[in-house]
Amino acid sequence: MDNGCIFCQIVAGTAPAAKVFEDDQTLAFLDINPINPGHCLVIPKTHHENLFTMDRHTYQAVASTTLLIAQAIQQSLQPAGMNIFQANGEEAGQTVFHLHNHILPRLENDNLRVEVHGMQTAKPDQLLSIAATIQTAVQS
Ligand code: AMP
Ligand code: ZN
Numbered sequence: 001m002d003n004g005c006i007f008c009q010i011v012a013g014t015a016p017a018a019k020v021f022e023d024d025q026t027l028a029f030l031d032i033n034p035i036n037p038g039h040c041l042v043i044p045k046t047h048h049e050n051l052f053t054m055d056r057h058t059y060q061a062v063a064s065t066t067l068l069i070a071q072a073i074q075q076s077l078q079p080a081g082m083n084i085f086q087a088n089g090e091e092a093g094q095t096v097f098h099l100h101n102h103i104l105p106r107l108e109n110d111n112l113r114v115e116v117h118g119m120q121t122a123k124p125d126q127l128l129s130i131a132a133t134i135q136t137a138v139q140s
Pocket of ligand 1: 016017030031032033087095097
């Protein structure tokens, strides 16, 4: 089956990749445009566009492989630090629409900026209101 997805083609073996690890549900391989040496992608073997279309069972497998490979990269390449990054949707910077976790080894002064905090502290009422909205949407 060819759905035109490059990561599905890597899973199927019809496109090349520098594979690092695979099990029945997941595959880890090196990013073709690495930010730093060891920049790795972890994907589910089944096609899921992003988090929004994904089941918890499959995501648990991706998270587990991400941990395994992150620790292996840390042990073998000994980067100064590491970020785990995931883009969901074009506005979030996603360019390949098959869910993937980036494992980003960090080097001193590599000039990559990953900022996840705003400039202003929110009002407690705002936080409680947004938390309540999310709570009602959580499916057990
Ligand atoms: P994102 O922007 O989060 O969707 O990241 C997609 C990533 O996939 C980019 O970092 C690309 O360099 C990487 N990529 C695209 N095609 C390939 C490929 N054939 N093999 C390995 N990595 C790829
Ligand atoms: Zn795919």
